[in-house]
Amino acid sequence: MQRLCFALLLLPVFSIAQDGFLRGADLSYVNEMEDCGAMFSSGGEPEDPYLLFAEAGCAIVRLRLWHTPSWYDTLNAGQRYSDFEDVCRSAERAREAGMQILLDFHLSDFWADPGRQWIPAAWAPVADDLPVLQDSLYNYIYSTLTAMHERGLLPEMVQVGNETNRGILLPQAVNDAGWVLDWDRNGPLFQSGLQAVTDVEAATGQNIRTALHIAGPTNAHWLMEGFANHGVTDFDIIGLSYYWQWHMPATIGQTGSIIGSLRETYPDKEVMIFETGYPWTLDYADAASNILTTAHPDYAPLSPQAQKQWMLDLEASVRANGGSGLFYWEPAWVSTDCYTPWGQGSHKENATFFDFDGEVLDNGGMDWLGAAPTSVEEASPRERLSVQMRYLGNRTLSVEVPPGISDSLTCQIFSIDGKGVASHALQPGENQLRLAALPAGQYVALVQSGQAVCLTRLIQLP
Template identity: 25%
Template sequence: MTTSPSTGPVGIRRRALLTGTAAGAGALVLGVGAFAPAAQAATFVKGADVSWLPQMEAKGYYWNNSSGVKQDVFTILKGYGITAISLRTWVNPSSDPANGHCSIEETAAMAVRAKNAGMQVLIGFHFGDTWNSVGVQNPPAAWASMTYSQMLQAMYDYVYHSCNVIKYYGVTPAWVKIGNESNSGICHPVGSISKPAQMTGLLNAAYDMSKQVFPSTPVLVHLAQPQNLAGVQNFLNAYQNNGGKWDITGLSSYAQGSNVTGVLANMKTIQSSYGRPVLQVEYGGPVGKPTQVRDSLTAFVGGIKGFGGLGTFYWEPEGYPSFNNYNSSAWDESSHRPTAALDGFL
């Protein structure tokens, strides 16, 4: 199905090192600015992460449209102007419905489904076996005892293999995201931000292998909490100063109400300071306050569009609280109808 990790990616990795294009090649930055103008000229992206959808469907969950008619989630989302789907993927996940699944094979199947629905696809690597986020950056269990050089090779092999699985299924992602809310680095402690050269090396390996398989697909790094501008800048400065490669800066923000204005100002600063367009890859809010969530989403869409950002993704709008124990959704579980929250995209 794909090139064996024991042959293809290692060979390509070695060739990349010899030609000076791989992560260990110093401060050479590939692709900087190459995608930003085209990306900024593109249509503003409205998207949703629905990675829980297959597990929820397997448990019998369903979703109605605003008229109360049961319908495919992608069809309903398209009615709100959503044209892109974000899908996370984990290395060796468990079978837990809420905290597992999302293997690259399952993610590829979802990518095909999104493509067949006429949607663009964002593939997001967590570089773990389950959630990694701003507060947690655990490596996959199989990588936990590796040295930096071993982990670097594992990163090359994993991303190259995973991208080839996606390609085998006939999907070319519109975006690839390397890491998830990586403010403190990735794969601690080896890729911690306290070891910026190693952090950058691992992420550059992921960048290089994504570009090897999908040369025209822009690659994102992903930071959380843009309300804390210094925290985002701390990562981006360390990454940039060590030769980090990225085409788009992905940001998570769930800000609501009066907090949105300050976050938008920081997003604009991040975009102008680093010369890469910003994409809000996560947004959401309390399921019990749909009008607040709608109005805040409207503010984000208008504000990001106003300073030339790329778009906004709603995180797991279909995720009923009874499934995931999160108080964040854009569907009412009693009626199975979308709440007013998604109207912020209209």
Template identity: 30%
Template sequence: MLKGRRMMMVLLSLSMMLITMGSFGNKPAEAAPSFAKGADISWVAGMEAQGYKWKDKNGVTRDVLEILKNDYQMNSVRLRVWVNPSMSDYANGYMNAEKAAELALRAKNLGMSVMLTLHYSDSWADPGQQNKPYAWRNYTFQQLMDAVWSHTVYVMNTMKTKGVTPDWVQIGNETNDGMLWNDGKASVNMKNYAWLVNTGHNAVKSVSSSTKTIVHLANGYDSAVFDWNIGGLIANGANFDVVGMSLYPSSTDWSTKVTQTITNANQMISKYGKEVMISEIGMDYNQPAAAKSFISKIKNDVRNISGGKGLGVFYWEPQATPGYNGGYAKGAWQADGKPTIALDGFLN
């Protein structure tokens, strides 16, 4: 009899452990900011490994995340994750789930929220290239969906082990013509694209039900592409929470492009019932006054979208110095290690 009671106690303890684990496995995100002002900082770890340091506007060397938060009122960071970046000729292993989780923890410890951008590639995914990871290259479509699921859950759980629950996760990056080509190429098979988005969305929600998923397209002013892509996804049963947009105008056309982007954002809200996030913005570092005006304008216009449906604005890699990584010229730091005035546009 005593043996039976002990067995019942063991089984009860195991049941309670499983319930607790299940609850933790679906841990909700911490409260997202009412309006996200942020930066994609994915290059930071690699730059630090190369010996880069950053100064504030007074010339004092400080942690770059602290500068972004305390000097420019940023409350969020964006981090991209590649499947196996060591397979590409870039990154030297950076921008994997583990490195992203380390950066995410640094941001969380400063009180900042986190957006993940899952590229589902070993290297850059954007409108011109959506290459499958090398390990997935010969998969059937079912195997591809299974890989998207398992990779997404793996990245989310890698974050969770650091105590970080992202507020937003992009299912792909700048998927103007879909993802994981050619299986998920939207112009070839919109339904496959929708199923891949669904798979990523469901995988995110399986770990954190309150994390918002994003479908992110480039050229936020191009309403025709957004209508075709977002409308096609929804017509094919795709589930996601937010429409993400990129905008990289010039110093002469930024005002027009912002107006067009906000018009497009309002159309996405009214036609499809989706919230909108400006996931990436940038402008040439040698036009800092125009960049400041651009940032201020788009920040205020997105924040003023009716119903609070404009969720925020992220600057892409502001900590990049002129010409970093083979010529990137849209950062907001100068060669002397001090920031330009561009990021002042984020100040309230």
């Protein structure tokens, strides 16, 4: 049988020492949850959550930073969170617990994600003046990191933007009008942000690893090509978000295959999963709708053990393909009487590492942090498959498969936010795939053999 693509490869040049792999958690919500009355416990005994995570094996804490989250002023007691002072409070707790820090610049006053990259209100007047906006971004990142350094809290890692599939710092009207990705604007902005970190390194004499963050593993290659083609190359880490609910049918194995391909294409870059999550129940503890409600068939029924196994298996795939870190998003966002902009309580209490009373789940995600790495059998090197893909117009995609291929091939179509929307079986020769049923927009076409990803391409449907 002819071997195709690359999947679950252990390549010596990409090997990561076992103790060098980072297991991390985003604990941005902890201060707020405690102020709202949350109690965290293990074995029935109250625990400081930062110490709890550190003792469990968490090596690094991810913390989001909003520019001016004034929307908090009308919520609960009016206390702001994930602003500079709150981040410093969290960073100090992480330091005291012996953990590293990944600072996540959202570059917005509100949540930044694939669908929303609203520019901070303070910078809105200069949104169309690129040089001034670059200067504002540079000074903001430089001054923030310098101030943290003065407090002894300079992070070990910094990501410039959060899930920046559509760019950063967009006027709200532009963002909300539909998909946009202006590389002539995007490239210089990212370069300015990364340069600010480089200059802080020079000024402080301390190393800071920089990262770009992409949502959906299927989006990684075309976005990385865009960054490279527009001069954005001076960074260290490719960070990915991967959730089954939002990125299905991309599997853990396919995600690992994409990581391996990224490591091969960009050997000077590390690759990490910056966000993932998996629910342990479909029950709820409050009136806030939960955002993770879908079970993968291989990790069902939902349970704490299924949550732990998801993390173990995902880590095994990341490690086997040369990735160097895995973070869980908001494992301590438990339910309280406080409000979010969308309801009372937590939108993820069913996917934390705690039960509804704040007790660490028995055999759940927290146990992943201290577990021995799951061994993965080393795969044999596989030949590349020479697949050609062309968009012919008239909503027809041509995929040319070489003759003599006995493995089963498919072409999956993903929306720009990473969700699978169509799948087509492929045969040797030319395959003309009709995409008439899909709405207008940009999509990612992915050719795969089993779990091995062979080729991804961005296509535009009128």
